[in-house]
Amino acid sequence: MNTSNQESVLELDNVKFNYPSSKKRSEWLIDIKSLKVKRGEKIFIYGPSGSGKSTLLNLLTGILRPNEGQVKVLGEDFSKLRSTKRDHFRGQHIGYIFQSFNLIPYLSVRDNILLPTNLHKKRKSNMSKLGGESFLNDIAKVLGIENDLDKKAYQMSLGGQQRVAAARALMGSPEIIIADEPTSSLDEDRTEEFLKELIALNEQYKTTLIFVSHDSRLKKHFDRSLSLAEIQTYSEQSTNGDRK
Amino acid sequence: MLFSTLFKITFSSLLHRKFTSFLCVISIALSVALIIGVEKTREGAREGFTSTVTGADLLVGARTGELQLLLYSLFHMGEAVNNIRYSSYQDIANHRAVAWTIPFALGDSYNGNRVVGTNENFFKHYRYRDGQNLEIADGREFGNEIFEVVLGHQVARRENLRTGDQIIIAHGLSQTATLTHDNLPFEVVGILGPTATPIDHGLFVSLHAIEAIHIGWETGVPNPEKTQLAKSITKEDIEISQITSFLVGATNRVMTLQLRRMIAQYDREPLLAIIPALTLGRLWEVLGQAERVLILISFCVLIVGMVSILIALYTSLNERRREMAILRSVGASPFHLLSILVLESLTLVSLGLAMGYGLLASSTIWLIPYLEANYSLSLQLSFLTAQDLKYVSIVILFGLFIGLIPGLKAYKQSVQDGLSVTT
Numbered sequence: 001m002n003t004s005n006q007e008s009v010l011e012l013d014n015v016k017f018n019y020p021s022s023k024k025r026s027e028w029l030i031d032i033k034s035l036k037v038k039r040g041e042k043i044f045i046y047g048p049s050g051s052g053k054s055t056l057l058n059l060l061t062g063i064l065r066p067n068e069g070q071v072k073v074l075g076e077d078f079s080k081l082r083s084t085k086r087d088h089f090r091g092q093h094i095g096y097i098f099q100s101f102n103l104i105p106y107l108s109v110r111d112n113i114l115l116p117t118n119l120h121k122k123r124k125s126n127m128s129k130l131g132g133e134s135f136l137n138d139i140a141k142v143l144g145i146e147n148d149l150d151k152k153a154y155q156m157s158l159g160g161q162q163r164v165a166a167a168r169a170l171m172g173s174p175e176i177i178i179a180d181e182p183t184s185s186l187d188e189d190r191t192e193e194f195l196k197e198l199i200a201l202n203e204q205y206k207t208t209l210i211f212v213s214h215d216s217r218l219k220k221h222f223d224r225s226l227s228l229a230e231i232q233t234y235s236e237q238s239t240n241g242d243r244k
Numbered sequence: 245m246l247f248s249t250l251f252k253i254t255f256s257s258l259l260h261r262k263f264t265s266f267l268c269v270i271s272i273a274l275s276v277a278l279i280i281g282v283e284k285t286r287e288g289a290r291e292g293f294t295s296t297v298t299g300a301d302l303l304v305g306a307r308t309g310e311l312q313l314l315l316y317s318l319f320h321m322g323e324a325v326n327n328i329r330y331s332s333y334q335d336i337a338n339h340r341a342v343a344w345t346i347p348f349a350l351g352d353s354y355n356g357n358r359v360v361g362t363n364e365n366f367f368k369h370y371r372y373r374d375g376q377n378l379e380i381a382d383g384r385e386f387g388n389e390i391f392e393v394v395l396g397h398q399v400a401r402r403e404n405l406r407t408g409d410q411i412i413i414a415h416g417l418s419q420t421a422t423l424t425h426d427n428l429p430f431e432v433v434g435i436l437g438p439t440a441t442p443i444d445h446g447l448f449v450s451l452h453a454i455e456a457i458h459i460g461w462e463t464g465v466p467n468p469e470k471t472q473l474a475k476s477i478t479k480e481d482i483e484i485s486q487i488t489s490f491l492v493g494a495t496n497r498v499m500t501l502q503l504r505r506m507i508a509q510y511d512r513e514p515l516l517a518i519i520p521a522l523t524l525g526r527l528w529e530v531l532g533q534a535e536r537v538l539i540l541i542s543f544c545v546l547i548v549g550m551v552s553i554l555i556a557l558y559t560s561l562n563e564r565r566r567e568m569a570i571l572r573s574v575g576a577s578p579f580h581l582l583s584i585l586v587l588e589s590l591t592l593v594s595l596g597l598a599m600g601y602g603l604l605a606s607s608t609i610w611l612i613p614y615l616e617a618n619y620s621l622s623l624q625l626s627f628l629t630a631q632d633l634k635y636v637s638i639v640i641l642f643g644l645f646i647g648l649i650p651g652l653k654a655y656k657q658s659v660q661d662g663l664s665v666t667t
Contacts, residue, residue, distance in 0.1 A: 054664035063572065063662035084577045091575015096663065098573070101566050106260030107253070116574045118249040168574070180663075 009176055009208045010037040010060065014069035017059060030055055030066070032231050039175075042202060042209040044222035051228045053212055057180055060210070061094055062086030074175055091120045095169025095207075097179040102165030103153035110136075110149040113168045123172025130173060139167050143197055159190045166198050176208045183213070195221050250580065253571075254587040264556045265592060271549035272596025272639070277604040279542040279635055284608070286535040287631070288615075291373075293531070294524045296441045297491065299371035300346075301500040303523075304328075304336065304507055305489030307514040314523045317348055317489040319442050320358040323417060324350055327486040332513050336492070339506070341499040344369045347490040349454040352425070353417045357399050359447045361454030361487070369493060372441050383407040383434030390453050390479060394434040398444040407432050413447075413457065415466075425457040427471055452482045492517075546639065550646045553592050557585055557650040561657065568658045578658045582651035589647025590640065597639055 012035040016028045029052050037043055047053035058064040059071055062078045063086075071078040074093055078086055090096075095116070103112045113136060117124045127135055140146040143163040148156060156164060162182050169177045179198070183191040199221055202209045211222060219225035258265045296318055297303075305313045306326035315321040327349075337345040346369055349361030367385050370378050386392035393413075395405060405411065409432045415423040430449065438444060456477055460470025494500045500519065507517040568581050 054662075058662040058664060061573070061663060084579065087572070087575055087577035087580075089575075090573070096573035098570070098663070102570065104253070104256075104567050104570055106256045111252070111256075115249075115571075118252075119575055 007038050008036040009039045009041075009074060010035070010210070011072040012036075012069070013072070015059065015066045015071055016068040017055060017064065017066045019055075028067075030059065030232070032056075032069075035226075035231055037208060037210065039208055040206050042199060042221075042223045043211065044219040044225035045210065045212045045228055045231075046214070046216050046219065046225060047212050047228035048214045052232070053228060054180075056228065057178060057212065060178060061090050061096065063090075088120075091116060092122045093175050095171070095174045095177040097162070097165045097169050097177070097182040099181040100158065100161070100185045102168070103156070103161055105152070105154040107153055108149070109145065109151050109153055109156065109164050112153050112164055113140075113149075113171055115168060116174070117172040120172065123174065127172045136167070136171065139170055139201060142201055143167055158185050159194065162186065162194060163197070166194070166201070170201055170205060170207070173205050173207065176210065177202065179209065179211045181213050181215075182211075183218070184215070191218070250584055250587060254584055254591060257584070258588055258591060261556075261560065264560075268549075268553045268556050268592045269595045269599060271552045272546075272593055273599035273603055275542065275546040275549040276597050276600025276635075276639060277607070278545055279539070280600070280632060281604050281608075282535070282538045282542050283631060283635070284604075286532075286539070289535070290528055290532070292440055293528055294521070295373040296524065297370070297372060297520050298375060299369075299493065300491040300520055301494040301497065302492040302504055302507070302517045303489060303520045304492060304515055304517045307516045310516070310518045310523050311527055313489060313516055313518060314520065314527065316350065318520070320445060324488045327488050328515060329513055330484045330486055332510065332515065333487055333490055335512070336507060336510075337490075339503070341495055341503050342492055343495045344493045345490050346370055347451060347487045349451050349486070350488040351417065352413050352415055352454070352457070354399070354411060354413050354447050355403060357396070357403075357445050357447055358417065359393075359413050359449060359454075361449055361451045363451055366448065370443075370491075372439055372443070376439075378439065378443070379437040380434045381437040383432070386433055386448065386450050386453075388479065389431075390450065390456050390477065390482075391428060391430045392433045392449065392453070393430040394436060394448040395432055396444040396446040396448070397436050397438040399447055400432075400435040405432055405435075407435060411447075415461070423466065425471075428457050428474055450479075451484050451487065452479050455482050455484050491520075546642070549596070550593075550642050553589055553643070554646050554649055557589060557647070558653065561650055561653055564654075565657060565661060568654060569661055569663050572658055573663050578655040581658050582648075582655045585651035585654050586644060586647035589650075590643045593639060593643030593646075597636060 012032050014034070015030060015032045017030040018028050045053075045056075047056070055064065059066060059078075060073070062071075062073070062081070062083075065071075065079055065083075065086075069079075073089070076089060078089075081089065103109075104115070107115075111118075117127045131138070136149075137146060140149060143166060145156075145160060145163050145167065148160060148164075153161070153164070162185070165182065169179070182198075183194055186194060195218065199209070201207075209222075211218070216225075303313060303317055305317060306324065306328050308325050312322060312325070316324050333345070333347055336342060344365055346365045347362055350358060352359040364385060367378055367380070372378075380394070381397065383394070386394055393411065395403075399405070403411075410429040411432065412429055413425045415425060430453070436443065436448075456474045459474045459477070460467040460472075492503065494503055504517045504519070507515050571581060571584075572578075
């Protein structure tokens with residue numbers, strides 16, 4: 001526990017959560033003693049389906065509020081913020097990549113990528129600081145979608161869609177990117193390729209990456225890997241636990 | 245959250261579902277055109293109706309129902325029960341409170357159009373709509389010759405008559421009249437301009453002419469020898485005995501009620517005097533009921549249109565769960581999703597409104613001449629009147645409400661789903 005608060009981007013402290021409709025009230029669906037993620041860290045969370053993965057992600061993004069404990073993102077305590085504030089905060093500071101169907105089908109690829117910057121002034125100004133449109137083009141080039149920007153989203157292949165989603169998550173350089181099994185719809189070669197590009201971009205823009213997957217083979221790409229089952233049952237030993 | 249982006253999302257989404265959106269817009273457009281169209285027709289009808297005669301203070305005739313007197317004297321509907329003596333007319337016309345009078349002698353017709361016996365006062369004093377007086381579009385008023393007729397605009401148009409033509413007038417009002425004044429043809433000397441009032445359907449001759457064509461009809465059927473006499477008769481030889489009714493203009497509005505009482509108590513014969521504007525208003529209240537039913541039906545059509553929007557938006561929600569989750573991941577709150585759906589509904593409704601208006605405006609331009617010609621209905625091309633704005637705001641409020649239903653559903657759904665929709 002030698003990391004100071006300023007350095008941790010994400011901090012979970014005695015977080016307990018269960019849905020109000022749940023029958024087994026005595027058992028918590030999520031029960032995490034402590035979890036800290038440092039700025040710029042690339043962390044892999046192994047979570048097979050049914051392990052409470054989506055619930056955890058909804059907690060980390062401020063969609064859900066824990067029943068007990070604290071979820072602190074960039075020093076902001078989610079349990080103290082109103083839901084609209086949490087929504088706004090998420091839009092400003094977190095880029096999110098879904099497992100699949102990341103794009104709004106009726107918007108162009110470009111408009112999909114620009115959604116967060118068009119919705120949030122802060123991310124827009126971040127983007128202009130980094131060169132505006134040319135920033136978008138740089139990222140598109142790295143991801144190999146520079147020629148697809150004016151296509152409609154539904155015209156993109158699955159792999160293409162995931163790349164567009166990655167570009168959107170990075171747009172306006174949010175502090176944190178959360179990826180929920182973004183490679184599960186891709187074959188092995190494409191998965192490798194996509195991960196390399198994503199990690200390269202993360203390093204370039206010094207973003208914190210939280211990557212959740214049920215495919216433990218992917219953990220080799222990350223600074224640190226945790227299993228959801230582990231962090232759930234007993235507290236994490238230290239922030240530099242399973243470091244590669 | 246920047247609302248311009250929400251707008252963009254709304255429009256793109258509607259464009260994406262072009263066909264459904266188009267159908268929704270069409271159904272709103274049709275119902276809006278129907279509602280405002282019915283309303284305009286209603287206004288036009290009322291306007292045309294109540295402005296049939298303006299400026300006249302009293303209408304006087306034999307004692308009968310007030311509505312009957314109005315209907316047969318001004319609307320050419322029904323028949324007079326009794327005539328009044330010409331001497332009574334003259335007596336009242338000479339009263340000091342009376343500024344002018346227009347006599348009407350009714351009872352004959354031409355192909356179903358009423359022949360009205362009157363005098364030069366008709367052209368001088370008759371006022372309709374906002375005080376317009378009659379204009380002769382072609383020719384002149386009837387003059388010194390007895391057998392001269394001035395045609396209402398539609399009579400000339402439909403019967404294809406021009407000045408100089410000769411016509412035969414039928415005795416009685418039936419369209420299939422067998423008794424005609426065929427030995428006494430009239431010459432068309434003038435044609436009135438269009439008024440969009442029953443005047444368009446009348447034929448106007450002098451009181452002398454009415455008297456002249458009935459010489460020899462004392463028994464109810466023509467006596468050939470006697471009717472021949474009329475041919476060579478001059479105005480001076482004719483003594484007018486009776487008329488049907490007459491309009492009165494008072495020297496002073498204040499005198500009207502006094503005059504009315506005086507006429508009601510007239511001791512030489514039973515008379516009835518009505519205030520045309522009041523009776524017209526009362527008559528309209530009766531006729532207006534039908535229009536109210538039409539408005540109600542139009543509103544039902546509007547509701548059907550609104551429900552089509554509701555169905556379109558509501559059924560799209562399930563397939564849009566993904567989209568909602570994506571929007572939430574980039575910082576949209578459930579409230580923003582609600583606003584997107586309300587915006588979509590409002591956009592469809594507004595487009596429908598605009599289209600309905602365009603539809604109505606263009607069809608009105610086409611229909612106005614037809615309606616004026618065939619129904620004496622004068623529609624005003626006045627758009628966005630206070631009345632219209634009332635309907636526009638009702639429709640927009642409906643749209644808002646209709647958008648709220650799927651909007652609230654989206655709100656609930658997105659709170660439930662968060663970022664995890666597995667579809």
